[in-house]
Amino acid sequence: MRHPFGPKGLLVALGLIALACTAFGCAKKGGVRSQRELVFWSSLMGSKEMARQALIQDFQKAKGVKVNHQGFFDIEEQNKKILVAMASGTPPDIASNHVWFVARYARAGQLLPLDDLMAKNGVKPEHFETSLLNGCVFEGKTYALPIFAATWVLYYNTALFKKAGLDPSRPPRTWEELQEYARKMTAWKGDTIQQAGFDIPYQVQDTMSDTFLTLFYQAGGQFLAPDGKKVAFDGPEGVEGLQFMVDLMRKDRVSQIGFGQGLDQTPQSPFNAGTMAMSMMGPWGIINVQKYSPNLPYAVAPLPIKKQTASVGDVFVVFIPRAAKHQDLAWEFAQFFLATPNLTKFTKACYQIPARLEAQKDPFFSEDPKMKVFIEATKTARVIPAIPQQSEIIAALQEECQQAIYGKKTPEQALRDAAAVANAALAR
């Protein structure tokens, strides 16, 4: 039976329909954006979502600008999307993420240097915590501005302190005290740990490198060698730091590989469940305990020290891509975000430490006993210098530290191997 239009006619019709659909699709994509619309990509999700929504609403009301926000739960996901957007010339107007990626974007010339805008609008480097701003500077130019930081302090379970005969108002102040206290508060049952004295990471994730770096900085180390071309964490301070971690895990046995696995952000997470006496964490620990174990008796204290006080800080920044369509609006938003009242409101809502010194003076931070500890830690927080190859270096460091924790390599060997990878990456 022959089709009324014949096979050829049918094909032509199908082809025209396909063409029409494609034309529609293209037309919609290249549509005209309103003059006062800002595209903002961020990873301000989860505990920061409500604060971010409030901020955007305030900005929209104050400036009459519509903000088109796209949120990413996964930091790496946002990094990939921004890379592709930058490579294709259609980046967002402004973005917020961890500071880790700034150097890489800056080196490829994809970010707008902010020094001129800062000078013109009275935004001075002195307004910010120096330690946090340093990570935003690459080759002498400021490519991002810090909004807030998650610095580490020591969380400890006061009930477990009392049970072990320790004074809860006297947390450990040195590495030796930390070791002694941790041993007193550890309990094993046969081959399985029941209560860990101190949290030692054993997985390849950020807590591994952050723990190592904290101890390394406290031992007096610097991330980069003075010439800036090599890393310096394979030196004696690094070995000291990693050896301390390895000893706590393997000799003093204050924790066990596999303990608390997969239990982050649940009531069964060892610290929340009261089976871990001490742990180094950022401000999110407060929110976690509030949410999952509000009756947990705990306190926070400055980190114990070796040679000097040091903490690690994970910094959140805003940056403006060079190819952004509305650079002026982007800067307006950045200024709005960093204005003291707005920044204070934001950081209070999500329990983060504002990077702006003025905002830190708010009673919420300067008078609350817990937040005061964080503010102090932020002053001595060390941020990894802006290095484009940061991802690779930190990944190598995490892998090698894990090798040492598992007893597969000595700390010297592990750090030497990590430094080899890092230096090769830096040389590229």
Place this chain on the structure above:
Amino acid sequence: MKKRRASATRSQAGAARWLLTPALILFAAFSVLPVLMTLALGFTRYDVLTPPAWVGAANYTDIMQDATFLASIWHTLYYTIGTVPITLVLALLLAVALNTQLRGMLIFRTLFYTPVVTSVVAASMIWMWLYNPQFGLLNFLLSKVGIGAQQWLSSPSQAMPCLIIMTIWKELGYAMVIYLAGLQAIPAPLYEAAEMDGAAWWASLRNVTLPMLRPVTLFLLVTSVISSFQVFDAIYVMTKGGPVGATTTVVHQIYENGFRFLRMGRASAMAVVLFLMIMAVSLANLRVFKRDLEELY
């Protein structure tokens, strides 16, 4: 009559060409072109943000001397050797067992096939809980028979076997269903003849079932090996290549190098090496089963 049929066939062929064109364009654009680009990128240094720079065979010499990459090749082989033979053998036995018309069979077949249609990521997360050292079901059951808690995914020696077991659980149903189809294509007279010759269950399996299933086994072998070589999702969700790099596979290395370190040139070279590996193994499989291929045609 013949002439009209010939011209009808010709115009059908023409119509077929036109109808295939959109699909072929899509295939060329989204499958062939990226493969060619990967081949080209393997000779460059490329970090997405800056244009690719030619480096010749440097990526290849670099990765073939990289202990991590070589280890990932070994782990991929370990994983494949661990999953494929056991899956096929178990699937065959299950198919033979379920190849009856009894009433409960449909339920059993469905139960065994269900893991196949679950998402790998979802299944991985459930199994991570089963393997959890503190709260997992497996350690709980072991404790009931007096065996101490195992590290499972945190143990360098146990992590890969854990992944292998999960994969067998997940893929078993698929092979079983294919084997069932193959079994039902075996003519009954063959079994009757074997019975008349006094063959027991095992003998008829060896001399009738297995030989008749050779084409099916070939198909399953080739496709299972190809997909085993490309394992990534379970690794990424469950172990992230650890602990101490004990479960990193080739595709996981491609992901790390390409998307985490932005070393696209290096990742492309790894992808080409993987392609050659799969090609070699597939050709070897086809060579072994050459006879069956000829029979199919």
